[in-house]
Amino acid sequence: MRRKHVKRFSKAFSTVLLVALVAIALIGCTSTAKVEATPEIVVPVAPAKETPAPAPAPAPVPEPAPAPEPAPVPEPAPAPVVAPAPEPVLEPVPAPVAEPEIVYPLGVKPIVKNTQGDSLFDLFVVHTNDVHARIVPADGGMGYSKLATMLKVARSITNNILLLDAGDVTHGTNLANMFEGETAGVLLDMLGYDAVAPGNHDYNYGSERLIEAAKLASQYSNLKVLCANVLDANGNLVFQPYQIYDYNGFKVCVIGLTTPDTKTKAHPKATVGLTFDDPIIYQNAQAAIDLAHEYADYVIVLGHIGLDPDADSGITSELICQNVNGIDLFVDGHSHTTLEEGKTVNGTLIVQTGDYLKNVGVVDLVVKNKEVIGAYPMLIAASDVLDPANSDLAKSVGITEVPNDPEVDAYIDYMTTKLSEKLNVVVAEVPTFLDGERANVRTKKTNLSELISKAMTEATGADFTINNGGNIRKSIAAGKVTLGNINDVLPFTNTIVVCEITGQAVYDALEYGYRMLPGTNGGFPQTDLQVVYSKYSPAGSRIKRVLLNGQLLDKNATYKVATNDFLAAGGDGYTMFGKVLQEGKLLNEVFADYLALHFPVK
Template sequence: MRAKLRSSWFVLVLVLVTVLSASLPIFAAEIIILHTNDVHSRVESHIPQGAEGEQGGRVRAATLIEEIRDMYGREKILLLDAGDAIHGMNIDNLFGGLPSIEIMNAMGYDAFTLGNHEFNYGQEVLAERILDAKFPTLAANVMREDGSLFAGYSALVKEVNGVKVGIIGLVAEETPIVTHPKNVEGLKFLDPIDIAKRTAQVIRPDVDILIALSHLGLSKDVELAEAVPEFDVIVGGHSHTVLDVPREVNGVLIAQAHEYANNLGFLYLEVEGKEILAHEGFLIPVTADVEKHGGVQSIIDDWNQQLQARLNHVIGTSNIAWDGERASVRTQETNLGNLVADVIRDAVDSDIAVTNGGGIRASIHAGDIRVADVYNTLPFDNTLVVVEMMGMDILEALEHSVRLLPEQNGAFLQVSGITFEVDPGALPGGRVINVKVGENRLATGGYYTVATNDFIAAGGDGYDMFMNATLVAETGIMLRDVMVDYIAQQGNAEAPEGGRIVIDK
């Protein structure tokens, strides 16, 4: 198994062991920080678009971690994760993130901070995951209304090879607008830099090295380094940044390892007293040349079996067939398109909801509805976004939707909360008439909340007008998961009211 690791990166790590250890001052100690961030449930390897082979995944990163522990000695290794770890793929999404927590337990993580996407499960489930973890979850700036810490810990002091290491966890202050508001109701996300200053002043005298475990993003980490020089190291996440070597700002080392466990961050520190005498940092690519870790793979296999059973689970029934055929959803409203749009609007309580017909990829037959049926219909990893738009921009979006009629067009919108007529004989840009939001005519100078998927919100399918909208909430919630929950709650899926898009003959 170990033969495949004898790459240039393995040789570099081996050289560091030999050279740096040989030059170690008599009273100095060495510690190695290994770090990951923004793994987003990639417990298995994946093939990125345009790549030829597999890369990333905790299953391969675990092998590297084990090798480095064997090489240096387990007592010298500190393993950290900077958040957005347990949400993103079906294996986690359908089980509340528990599979990733079990895998991180097996890998022996020492500490973890919360990313914004951890809150996608809601507070109750996230609190259970924090208890399931065999490592502390650190979040110094997230508090309940009564002033208690949501995660239970703001910081950790741990001895690593005789060095007292302090670690402070910091969560993105904008989390309330990048998850569903209900998920963070009653929580306060305080200014991370202010909290870091106050916490560092308390902890710094009692430790040799102070680390910020940050899910703030690189630009905020730079601000943090400038504002809180008590830190020696910031292990970051959130911005998915590739820092091939640590960036030094105001004497503070900032490290980040991109995403999806595509790299394992490696930071060697030579410490004497309360001073870092020397350091060396880089990213170790997690490629297909790295063997999969047998123990981690076994955990994944067990969860994948449960996943297949979950996908076959019947969540509801229907007496009607739901039309998701390509020729239908790209040229006209359909009962399935209406249902998807209604589900989006219901989930976030917006005035209007729209979703592109090209994102609906299959029909659902009458009879039992399984989780897999919804996933086949909505196969993309789209999440719900809410924006505020002017009526004139909404009208422009509707015109863009119908501009190619009668041709099929993936940008054709399925809608909820809004009705309109289309004159296909008119010139593009002047086809949409009689637009109503609810019972009232669309006010071109008015403002409306519009829910959609993240693809459209980012200007996908040519919807540039959405990029001018004001962001209300970037929920991070998967559309297909909301659809599953909705059908499960209804039990019997019934056709929603039609007549939303009337195409004149």
């Protein structure tokens, strides 16, 4: 069962599809629509005009006839003898022959999504990735409430929708983190997601929490957590590896994958006992895809893999597609890549939406007689959804507003209230004032910045930390410290990362960060290294010595530095950090854990 050649979509078609699928555009399509019953048309018929017939001529009057003689009375006839009817002979009716039930590997049961029996229809694969718990528009994307509205309208038009998420969805903001991802998981269920592939950040609460969440989702919802390459210490699959979806007899196999670099991208403690290098990604991959085609008409890999070969494994979605034939569609995540029209590699269409719900992806699959005869990818931008009044696309179809979904809003409001309660929880007690004043953290070390640096180094096992002073936004008074206090100090959703860096690059980074002294600078480097410098020397030659644990830093050596994802990506102009080795929790989580451990409540 193989696919037809995948065609590129046109801009005109994408506009029509946007109108057809989501709230800014839903008008349906000719091959897939829920058709309302057509009222019977009654045509009134006028009665025919009757033409009066001519009056008949009078008949002649006959002469009276003589009365007849009475007839003789006959003898009564004998009663007829009726032969008995023969008993009917019943021919045996053969019993209907039931089609043999297909037994799928590992006992997976197909999920039937549409039984109308159409031979020609559109199947819409709607996809997201790397949402990182950006639940509301204030987090930088369209938010789940408006997406829920669009999906409800879409489902009122067609049942042929497959909703997928390519991972890194449950961690990234306080509204999710404070509840160990529960908020995001419930929202995935409320929006009717069919499947999600876990990303490396979905392990931030520990593998036990993720595995338990996957079991609960399978037991109490229609959401499947799919991953075919994560094994436990005994070599057993940890998650369901695939799922079959049936649309009018057209079977779609969705296979989940998680980047092997999760072992280093997530905190090592989060994946103890697990391996991510199942041979399905390597030597057995082709056999696995060939087997999938024996049971399905179309094969989708839902992978948190990415397009950037920036880690030890070097595995990318493009590399997989180059070396494995028969993957029809690769719904990708992890690299935060925005592919407006997808990317075709070895006949496989790769799609990815960027991040944070800034876009929602749609692939329109045109299916005819159980074969895909066209595949048309597109992105729906958050700007078109949040501000349709100023969107040329929305204005072209007369849409001025995409309303929120009241059920989703009610749930988010409920969890926001619970979050407020959590932020009032006391987690530590400090003996002295911790200085986070703006003018200070942007020009020098303070006791607060030193504690944050120590927390980052301790949490990651890095050699040292370099953080930016502009990341610290408030001081902490002596006494009891709540989670809300810590959130005020570190309000951004920056995560902790560990990068490679050379000794020379450390000197370069510090020279760059100290260049504006004595002026304030949000990029001023806060570090637990000992830095000897002169603010009176010319910029570029102010750093005299850098010491690590009292020893001079070796400019030729390579170190592990803890920082935040903003600086690691070049934020504030820092281009000195090397390859990312590890990704972890939010900085405010890390600092809260540190204070609770070292300054417990008395």
